Amino acid sequence: FFEKFISAETLTVSNPCDRLHETYRYCIEKNLEKNKIYDIDLNELRKDVLNTKDDFSKLKGKLMDPSLMGSMSNAPILQETATDTRYNHLEQTLENFQENARQMGVIASDFSTRSQEPLNQKIHTLISGLH
Secondary structure (H helix, E strand, C coil), X not given: CHHHHCCCCCCCCCCCCHHHHHHHHHHHHHHHHHCCHHHCCHHHHHHHHHCCHHHHHHHHHHHCCXXXXXXXXXXHHHHHHHHHHHHHHHHHHHHHHHXXXXXXXXXXXXXXXXXXXXXXXXXXXXXXXXX
16 A cells, blocks of 8 residues: 555545545445434535535535626635635544544553553543544
8 A cells, every 4th residue: 555655656636545435425425314323414414514516516606606706716715725624623633532542542451550540531531522
C-alpha cells in the first residue's frame, strides 16, 4: 500500500481510499434507510454532514441563477471550505477518540492499583466524547 500510493509518480489528487469510502457510505445510507437507528433522519444527515452530490447539484443550480451571480461568485469555495472544516473536525474527534481508547487499553493491559485513577479519567474522556 505504502509503496504504491506514497511515491513521487502517484498523482496527488488520487485517493486510494475513495472507493472504500464510497462503499462504506453506501452501506451506511442503506442501513439508515431501512432501520431508523436512534431516530437519525438520512435527509438531515445528508444536508448537515455528508453534502452529497445531490446537495452540490442543488447549490450549483442556485448559483447559476444570473440574479445571484454578482454577490455569490465565491459561494462554492466557501461551501467547500465549510465542508472541509466539518470533515477535519470530525476526523480530529475520531483520532482523539481512537487515541484515548488505545491509551485506555494500555492502562488496562498492565493494571495495578495506581492505574485505577488514570483508567477512570480515560473512561470519562471517552464517554464525554460521545455526546
